[in-house]
Amino acid sequence: MVQKIDATLQRADALVTAARDGATPRHVVDRIVAAGGDARAEDRRTIATAAAELKDATRALQGVTASARRGYEQNRWLMWTAIGGVVLGMVLWAAFAGVVARAVPASWQWPEKMAARALDLSMWEGGQRMMQAASPTAFRAIIAADRMVLANRETIEGCSKAAARTRETVRCTIKVGASLEEQQDSDR
Known part of the structure; x- marks a missing residue:
């Protein structure tokens, strides 16, 4: 301007x-x-x-x-x-996780890993806990048998070798200690 x-x-x-x-x-x-x-x-x-x-x-x-x-x-x-999408994914996974886990090859061990993860334990400890919860009596028997095998390991290995050599059933003598219940009572 x-x-x-x-x-x-x-x-x-x-x-x-x-x-x-x-x-x-x-x-x-x-x-x-x-x-x-x-x-x-x-x-x-x-x-x-x-x-x-x-x-x-x-x-x-x-x-x-x-x-x-x-x-x-x-x-x-x-x-x-x-x-x-996240909510839908969670719902679908919850609904179909078991189906998917059983559909994959057994060598992947998805159901076992999922169970151990749900218990927040290793697969070994989770398996023991599930066996004990499913049948306490059977679990005690497994523990007793495991202790018996460990206590007589050398004898059992010798008998296994003899059976393999002769290709026949072999009689073996093992030592059996106090029962599991008695050991548990003495531990208390």
Whole structure:
């Protein structure tokens, strides 16, 4: 706007100079009107350009706002979809874990590993705990037999070798100590 005012002043100075040089009043008036018209036209062009730039900036801001809103909505949908997927996965795993575990090769030992993991024990300790819970009497018998075998290991190994040599059943004499119940009572 300062530039426009300077341009208008220069034109006015030109008119003053023209009036001194003997221009007629009508000629001076015509030149003033023409200079004013040019200035107003230039001002209109400047205002129109500023208005167009303002509209463009407003449109850009509206686009950014709409994009941010869409991004927030997409993130919210993504979060709910992820939560739903996790819940659905948990439900499906709970429903089909046993089926899947039994469908894989037995050498993978998935059911056994799942049981041990559920008990938070090693597979060996988990197996012992499950046997004891299933049948305490049978578990005590297994423990007693294990102790008997350990106590007579050398004798049993010798008998096994003799049976393998002769390829016949062999009689062996083993030593049997106090029963498991008696040992448990003495431990108490």
